[in-house]
Amino acid sequence: MKGSVAVVAELGRRSIRQTFRRPQLIAPLLVIPTLLLAVQAAGAGRAIDLPGFPPVESFFDFLLAGAMLQSALLAGNSGGIALAIDIEMGFTDRLLAAPIPRFAIVAGRLAGTAAMGAVTAVWFLAIGLIFGVRIEEGLLGALLMIALVTLAALSFGTLGAALALRSGSASVVQGTFPLVFVILFLSTAFFPADLLLEPARTIARFNPLSFIAEAVRDPVISVFSARELLEGLAGIVLVGAAGLALCSLALRRRLRLG
Amino acid sequence: MPAIEVSNLQRAFSAGVLAVAGIDLRVDAGEIYAFLGPNGAGKTTTVRMLTTLLRPTGGSATVAGHDVVAEPAAVRAAIGVALQEAALDPLMTGRELIRMQATLHGIPRAEGQRRADDLLRRVGLVEAGDRRVGTYSGGMKRRLDLASALVHEPRVLFLDEPTTGLDPVSRKSIWEEVEALNREGTTVFLTTQYLEEADQLADRVGIISAGRIVAEGTPAALKAEVGKPRMELVLAAGERGDCVEVLSRFGDPLPPRDGTLMIEVAAGSAAIAPVVRALDEAGITVESLDVVEPTLDDVFVAKTGHHLEGDEASEPGTGEAEAVSG
Amino acid sequence: MDIALATDWATIRALVRRSANELIRVPGAAVPGVLAPTIFFLGLTAVFGNLTLLPGFTTGSYASFMVPVSMLQGAGFTGAAMGVNLARDIELGLFDRFLASPAPRWVLLTGLVLSAAIRSFIPATFVFLIALAVGAHLPGPGGLIVTYLCVVGTATIAACWSATIALRFKTQSAAPLMQTVMLALVLCTTAYAPQELLTGWLATAAEYNPFTQVVDAARQGFVGGVTWEGTWPAFAVIAALTALLGALALRGMRRTAY
Ligand SMILES: Nc1ncnc2c1ncn2[C@@H]1O[C@H](COP(=O)(O)OP(=O)(O)OP(=O)(O)O)[C@@H](O)[C@H]1O
Ligand SMILES: [Mg+2]
Numbered sequence: 001m002k003g004s005v006a007v008v009a010e011l012g013r014r015s016i017r018q019t020f021r022r023p024q025l026i027a028p029l030l031v032i033p034t035l036l037l038a039v040q041a042a043g044a045g046r047a048i049d050l051p052g053f054p055p056v057e058s059f060f061d062f063l064l065a066g067a068m069l070q071s072a073l074l075a076g077n078s079g080g081i082a083l084a085i086d087i088e089m090g091f092t093d094r095l096l097a098a099p100i101p102r103f104a105i106v107a108g109r110l111a112g113t114a115a116m117g118a119v120t121a122v123w124f125l126a127i128g129l130i131f132g133v134r135i136e137e138g139l140l141g142a143l144l145m146i147a148l149v150t151l152a153a154l155s156f157g158t159l160g161a162a163l164a165l166r167s168g169s170a171s172v173v174q175g176t177f178p179l180v181f182v183i184l185f186l187s188t189a190f191f192p193a194d195l196l197l198e199p200a201r202t203i204a205r206f207n208p209l210s211f212i213a214e215a216v217r218d219p220v221i222s223v224f225s226a227r228e229l230l231e232g233l234a235g236i237v238l239v240g241a242a243g244l245a246l247c248s249l250a251l252r253r254r255l256r257l258g
Numbered sequence: 259m260p261a262i263e264v265s266n267l268q269r270a271f272s273a274g275v276l277a278v279a280g281i282d283l284r285v286d287a288g289e290i291y292a293f294l295g296p297n298g299a300g301k302t303t304t305v306r307m308l309t310t311l312l313r314p315t316g317g318s319a320t321v322a323g324h325d326v327v328a329e330p331a332a333v334r335a336a337i338g339v340a341l342q343e344a345a346l347d348p349l350m351t352g353r354e355l356i357r358m359q360a361t362l363h364g365i366p367r368a369e370g371q372r373r374a375d376d377l378l379r380r381v382g383l384v385e386a387g388d389r390r391v392g393t394y395s396g397g398m399k400r401r402l403d404l405a406s407a408l409v410h411e412p413r414v415l416f417l418d419e420p421t422t423g424l425d426p427v428s429r430k431s432i433w434e435e436v437e438a439l440n441r442e443g444t445t446v447f448l449t450t451q452y453l454e455e456a457d458q459l460a461d462r463v464g465i466i467s468a469g470r471i472v473a474e475g476t477p478a479a480l481k482a483e484v485g486k487p488r489m490e491l492v493l494a495a496g497e498r499g500d501c502v503e504v505l506s507r508f509g510d511p512l513p514p515r516d517g518t519l520m521i522e523v524a525a526g527s528a529a530i531a532p533v534v535r536a537l538d539e540a541g542i543t544v545e546s547l548d549v550v551e552p553t554l555d556d557v558f559v560a561k562t563g564h565h566l567e568g569d570e571a572s573e574p575g576t577g578e579a580e581a582v583s584g
Numbered sequence: 585m586d587i588a589l590a591t592d593w594a595t596i597r598a599l600v601r602r603s604a605n606e607l608i609r610v611p612g613a614a615v616p617g618v619l620a621p622t623i624f625f626l627g628l629t630a631v632f633g634n635l636t637l638l639p640g641f642t643t644g645s646y647a648s649f650m651v652p653v654s655m656l657q658g659a660g661f662t663g664a665a666m667g668v669n670l671a672r673d674i675e676l677g678l679f680d681r682f683l684a685s686p687a688p689r690w691v692l693l694t695g696l697v698l699s700a701a702i703r704s705f706i707p708a709t710f711v712f713l714i715a716l717a718v719g720a721h722l723p724g725p726g727g728l729i730v731t732y733l734c735v736v737g738t739a740t741i742a743a744c745w746s747a748t749i750a751l752r753f754k755t756q757s758a759a760p761l762m763q764t765v766m767l768a769l770v771l772c773t774t775a776y777a778p779q780e781l782l783t784g785w786l787a788t789a790a791e792y793n794p795f796t797q798v799v800d801a802a803r804q805g806f807v808g809g810v811t812w813e814g815t816w817p818a819f820a821v822i823a824a825l826t827a828l829l830g831a832l833a834l835r836g837m838r839r840t841a842y
Contacts, residue, residue, distance in 0.1 A: 028760045035768055042786030043776030046638050059783075178619050185627025200630035309684050313839070335686040345677030349605045361598040362685035364591035390609075406681075 007100045011108020019112045029074045037067040052194050056221045064128050065217035066189035071120035072153040073180045079113035080160025084170040110157045117153020121146040141219030148216050155236045158243025165250035189213040208235035261287045261414050261445035268316030269303050277303040279469035292460035293449040300469040301449035305418045309339045338412030342419045344403040348392030352402045363410035377405040397428030417448040453554040472561040481552040484560045487526040491519045494543040501542045592691045599695025618710045621658035640781045643807040651715035652802040653775045658707030659738040660766035666700040667746020667762045674754045689837045697743040704739035727805015734802035737822030742766045744829035751836030773799045794821040
């Protein structure tokens, strides 16, 4: 047990180092969501006048959680790409041949993804504070948001990792990039469910990302609600459990096929 | 008019690497000139400057009578280029590639078609001509690249390491093609890491190391410069006696190494029979005997202190930076 | 003179043919370029569709309002993709073949740009047909011609910009710079809502962003009538940006100092 902790820590350190050494890889994770946040907050800013929009100070406040989760999803995708590159270069085979637990390979990679998630949460909190977002729940609320986004990135990362393990191809994982936006548009990340058009409205009500988004948004726009938090956590666990199950299947298949 | 004339040509890269540190050379029309040097010596950098793909940071060069900086278009019209790595679009067929090259040189359609047929035949790619380049072997790619460089019948042909990575048979076929082109009047400037290639093909060889030409001349003259052929002998155990005296009749003795006696023999292999006979008469038994001709590697060692192959010490910005990031 | 022009034209055609190979000979190569603008179109329409309830929209259909933006975005991505391909060709040494040939540099650039302009019809038309399927207004022939001219113009601008970046950085990892700038150029306009409804910084940015003229012109036929006053500024902007960015790209090509 102690041994595997050390292995995971070492692989995690490697993946975090790798993530932060390549600014050209991180930049898009932050730049595109930031650009969309800025453009949508101002371009659709009048949306808050629509009948039925929840009471918020500005559309920017509402969108902040969506931007964070967009980054977290992209981080999960790029973590998958990094793992696929490792597989393509044979690094993963070297690990599989070593006397270390299999899950360490995935766990190490997820550490990097989670770290990316934390960075994006802090980034968007900073942007929010600069542009006048007031977090209703204060410092504790902010910390809660960081924790949730980090966990969300972790759970999205399991999906990226599963895809990487299954396909073993960086370009296949890269190709799922547009899916990130499909998932986002079909959730309440950018707009309240009641105001979405069908069929997005119905899908968003069941999309786990909607629950995660509500939980991250809650501390910004209203007083703390345990229910929203629990629903968000449930969404994260659901996605993470599904991702881990897929990872384990993909890993087993990979070992079976050699 | 010389085909290529280079004076104090230099190229510095931003990282502070002086890849080409001031070279002078002159290649006459109709010559094959080989640039011989190890990895990182500056061969590709020089070729890129002479083919207008890279701007020099000092000095000057003319190719086919045109200055590479002032009249790049005229230079491009006169030269054919096959660069290292033979970068070819894998999605095109061999024939399409040659025809595109013809178009780039302003050759009309019908004529381009005709030349493509001719060239494919010439380099033995008729069968493969309508297959995508992505399916070609390394040797086929090199031959196609060579063919495409010939489509406009250039006066001066640049070949950057045309045979690196090829097996001996493919290498031979490229050599034959280059020799044939040269007989037809094309001036050839080629770079190589292979002594044999320079020796075999070139009228003159320039040896480049760390961005400088350290020796230049015909292969024979260069080799003569480092010394005469030498004979190496190993005698049966205990035989020493007066053999030194016998051998010195045939040439100046060299210091022995690991029990091997060495003498210089101006006559080369022709000296073997008389030496063996003389030793036999003196009653000395020879275990082995060999005549070693000087090679271009000897020239290289004499000029730089390094061996040409398997010795990277002469690379200016050694591979360390890459090792760290990799 | 005539012979020289015929030669140049043959070279341009050869370059266009080579670029078409990519679409014709690589299965699925056209998919990513079509997918991204389609996802954005459908997603943004579903998410922000109810914005048309706000006073200030001249159309009740957000799909009609958004489709020209997505068509331009598709053109922008196409131009950027051309830049990425150029960077790849430079990385692999394929572009040396063109640079070492006597073809004039403007001919090489024109070949690349024309490829992108022609190719931009694919995503634009795909999005257009999807939009019609989900009920967007079908513009008259005049409106459609103006929209398509704006599409071609946008692809040209994007191709010139991306070529400049590719020639400057000579690596495919500069791709985000090509794509993000084009995305920002298209979105920091009246993309999401009419000028009167924009809030905050975007209200100012869209007013001064010359590309707003292009978006508004391309949109005319979808939300109302086409006028010459609403059209010529877009053509002027396209001409000016093409001249500026084309000159930069040409300079990049002439300065082959790697
Ligand atoms: N773009 C560049 N930036 C920085 N340094 C460079 C660049 N291109 C080449 N160099 C350096 O210039 C030196 C000479 O390189 P060049 O490619 O000319 O060598 P070469 O003789 O062709 O070697 P090889 O046999 O490996 O092809 C090397 O040290 C190389 O690292
Ligand atoms: Mg080289």
